[in-house]
């Protein structure tokens with residue numbers, strides 16, 4: 001599964017990133033969904049605009065109309081490639097996309113989304129409600145259902161109310177002591193955790209209880225192979241160009 005599209009190949013959480021993920025051969029893409037200041041669901045990871053767009057301000061105070069003018073290539077250019085960044089800069093598919101635009105793009109590309117609900121403060125339920133209500137209007141019933149994940153249990157509870165038939169995944173940085181109760185309570189299909197803290201016995205326990213196990217964000221082939229050997233079902237990666245040819249299938 002590509003992470004924020006394919007974060008190392010194109011600016012994260014943009015349509016360009018979804019296209020890069022598809023070109024690298026993944027069938028799923030993860031991205032983060034947040035509400036703008038005027039309540040519109042867009043793809044964005046941080047509460048502030050600076051890292052990816054260079055603009056000042058907070059997402060929960062910025063209306064969609066203002067966000068539309070911003071270019072989201074800054075972090076990619078600084079971290080990965082100045083030369084590729086120059087090519088991406090100013091491209092229409094490198095702006096902050098709405099969830100609706102993204103759904104149309106993924107349908108064209110034949111990709112299935114892992115929608116991570118990433119609420120700003122106080123909007124855990126509302127972010128899930130708005131995002132999933134919109135997405136359900138657009139996502140055809142004959143396509144594989146989106147997977148909805150979140151670190152926020154309140155967001156998953158809201159997802160269950162709005163989209164009970166779409167699978168849910170609980171995210172965690174560390175393996176939670178109450179994993180069994182939480183996954184049952186939220187009626188999850190999967191558990192997703194930080195790859196470096198993933199232990200073989202915990203993967204086995206979660207899988208024996210009937211859930212899929214995903215890990216983020218794995219960018220090396222050797223690490224990916226070790227995780228698959230531990231029984232992990234899904235590697236969420238910034239580098240599908242490396243991991244798909246080496247490990248898929």
Ligand code: G3P
Nearest residue numbers: 030032116149171216236
């Ligand atoms: O969904 C997996 C991963 O994206 C969770 O962490 O901070 O990259 O959204 P983060």
Ligand code: MG
Nearest residue numbers: 030031032116
């Ligand atoms: Mg994420």
